[in-house]
Amino acid sequence: MKFQRSSVVTQLHGAIKRLKQDLKSLHSFALELSKDFQRQSKTCLYQVLAAVQGIQLQNEAMQMFQIKAFDLEQSLQEVTERYEKEKQKRKALHNSLIELRGNIRVHCRIRPLLPFDDASGLSQGRQRNFSEKVAYAADDETVLVKCSRPGHASVNKTFQFERVYNDLESQDAVFADVAPLLTSLLDGYNVCIMAYGQTGSGKTYTMLGPQLEGNLAFAIEEESELGIIPRATQEVFRLISEKPPGSYCVEVSVVEVYNNEIFDLLAKDSCGKVFGIKRDVVTTREGKSDVPLLTHETVENASEFLHLVKKGLLLRVTHPTLVHAHSSRSHLVVTLTITTVVFGDNFGTLCEDEQISQRLNKEASFTFPQKMRDNKSTSSSRASSPVQLEATEKMKQVKTRLQLVDLAGSECVGMSGVTGAALRETSFINRSLSALADVLGAIAEQRAHVPYRNSKLTHLLQDSVGGDAKLLVMLCISPGQKYLTESMQSLGFGTRARQVQRGQVKKKISQCRVKENKT
Structure with missing residues (x-):
């Protein structure tokens, strides 16, 4: 009976010892995980900061492009307007030339x-x-x-x-x-x-x-x-x-x-x-x-x-x-x-x-x-007066x-x-x-x-x-x-x-x- 209790205690001590070793191993693993997480967090943070900086640079570049595009659009509009004016002038001159030549x-x-x-x-x-x-x-x-x-x-x-x-x-x-x-x-x-x-x-x-x-x-x-x-x-x-x-x-x-x-x-x-x-x-x-x-x-x-x-x-x-x-x-x-x-x-x-x-x-x-008076578009003839005769003479x-x-x-x-x-x-x-x-x-x-x-x-x-x-x-x-x-x-x-x-x-x-x- 005494021998059996001694054997159980020994087994318990062995189990406790193994648990302590496992706990120690888990603790070491947890420390490694923590260190690795911190390293990866720092890396990700650096990457996020770099990405944010890149986005800011791209936004600035985009704004510059937008400004340039707006300037180009205004320039194109001005050139187009000038072109249309010149085109109209050219057409007017061409038509005048056609008319002068009788073309x-x-x-x-x-x-x-x-x-x-x-x-x-x-x-x-x-x-x-x-x-x-x-x-x-x-x-x-x-x-x-x-x-x-x-x-x-x-x-x-x-x-x-x-x-x-x-x-x-x-x-x-x-x-x-x-x-x-x-x-x-x-x-x-x-x-x-x-x-x-x-x-x-x-x-x-x-x-x-x-x-x-x-x-x-x-x-x-x-x-x-x-x-x-x-x-x-x-x-x-x-x-x-x-x-x-x-x-x-x-x-x-x-x-x-x-x-x-x-x-x-x-x-x-x-x-x-x-x-x-x-x-x-x-x-x-x-x-x-x-x-x-x-x-x-x-x-x-x-x-x-x-x-x-x-x-x-x-x-x-x-x-x-x-x-x-x-x-x-x-x-x-x-x-x-x-x-x-x-x-x-x-x-x-x-x-x-x-x-x-x-x-x-x-x-x-x-x-x-007379020919025009006979048409339906002319009104009925009126009585002539000296003023009217004088006017018609000038027509x-x-x-x-x-x-x-x-x-x-x-x-x-x-x-x-x-x-x-x-x-x-x-x-x-x-x-x-x-x-x-x-x-x-x-x-x-x-x-x-x-x-x-x-x-x-x-x-x-x-x-x-x-x-x-x-x-x-x-x-x-x-x-x-x-x-x-x-x-x-x-x-x-x-x-x-x-x-x-x-x-x-x-x-x-x-x-x-x-x-x-x-x-």
């Missing part, structure tokens, strides 16, 4: 790719090739065309014009560059705006606006899509509304040149029904082109004008082709003739509105000549014209697929456009003879193309590879047109004195 302004509009641009009847690979876009607006004055042939490297060609519109620019943007010409119209200058390009390139859309089933949609909901012709008329009447009441009379005529014949689209039969009557163009003693017996309708607002134009368009010849479902087969010429009454002593300035208004109010009411009238021309499109017969009568129409269209190019070439080369009479179109437009009108040619371009040849031809035409120098465009001067009203 023709040329704008170019590139339409978007459309579903019918895909070549039908070809393999899928060829379709992708032909519908590829090759004509671009490099900037607002440059057209870039990628010219490529099988087995040859692609060559880029550029063409410079007064203005280039890309495929995203709206009708508003196009008209914004046209509107200043209309102010010139009321300042005493003749103006002509002409759309040129191959069939399906967007000429009629640019000049008139969208078409529904071949008829113009001058609906209010389509106002943002209206083309140059309706917008120009609205602007003309807006400008007239700011002038002295009764000092302007506006007449409109609508003709088409079809198969080298001129047709009056506002002529009426004995029952008052509008139908096209063949007219002829002659050269007057003064060397001006004129169409005898042409119908001129007086209009008092843009709505009346659009109504008449729409009537005329219903008679315009169209024919579907493989390129365009409503291809125009004739050249359309819409003319606004504005007769302005001014007093003799103010005639040199023509647009002295305040003086005219004062004279109208102080001296007397006036009446237009003169000036006629200025705004010609708005939607040319028929040039065609490649193989592409359009026309036959029979449509093929004959194509022949006349291409020949008249070729005659127009010949006229421009003759004027540019200052030849002694300009072949205006080679075509009824050029004879009709003689005064605008080679005369004293401010002429704007709106080139319309199809961007696809399929139309590359025709697009290059149109761009070449525009380039030649820019080279024409006709001498300084002049204001219209007195044509006749307003006669006394003896009624």
Whole structure:
């Protein structure tokens, strides 16, 4: 029994001894852990401090960069503003130079790719090739065309014009560059705006606006899509509304040149029904082109004008082709003739509105000549008085014209697929456009003879193309590879047109004195 207790005590002593050793080992390990933690804490603290310092340095650097970026941004803004001012000055000087030389302004509009641009009847690979876009607006004055042939490297060609519109620019943007010409119209200058390009390139859309089933949609909901012709008329009447009441009379005529014949689209039969009557163009003693017996309708607002134009368009010849479902087969010429009454002593300035208004109010009411009195735009004649007769003796009238021309499109017969009568129409269209190019070439080369009479179109437009009108040619371009040849031809035409120098465009001067009203 005593031996057993001694053995247990010995075991307990051994266990206590081992526990003490383990405790000592644990204590040593804890000390090592503590020292290691302190070392790592110091290291981490140093790293955190270094990181904070780095962040502070980066923040300072970022602030410096922000300051530099702000300075650069301000400098860029200043340079951009100066560039825009210089660009506007350059454009103004360029336009002045064009006006002094009598050059023709040329704008170019590139339409978007459309579903019918895909070549039908070809393999899928060829379709992708032909519908590829090759004509671009490099900037607002440059057209870039990628010219490529099988087995040859692609060559880029550029063409410079007064203005280039890309495929995203709206009708508003196009008209914004046209509107200043209309102010010139009321300042005493003749103006002509002409759309040129191959069939399906967007000429009629640019000049008139969208078409529904071949008829113009001058609906209010389509106002943002209206083309140059309706917008120009609205602007003309807006400008007239700011002038002295009764000092302007506006007449409109609508003709088409079809198969080298001129047709009056506002002529009426004995029952008052509008139908096209063949007219002829002659050269007057003064060397001006004129169409005898042409119908001129007086209009008092843009709505009346659009109504008449729409009537005329219903008679315009169209024919579907493989390129365009409503291809125009004739050249359309819409003319606004504005007769302005001014007093003799103010005639040199023509647009002295305040003086005219004062004279109208102080001296007397006036009446237009017999032709203008017969129109609905003139009021009933008043009894003449000595003051009125004296006033009318001092009055003169000036006629200025705004010609708005939607040319028929040039065609490649193989592409359009026309036959029979449509093929004959194509022949006349291409020949008249070729005659127009010949006229421009003759004027540019200052030849002694300009072949205006080679075509009824050029004879009709003689005064605008080679005369004293401010002429704007709106080139319309199809961007696809399929139309590359025709697009290059149109761009070449525009380039030649820019080279024409006709001498300084002049204001219209007195044509006749307003006669006394003896009624």
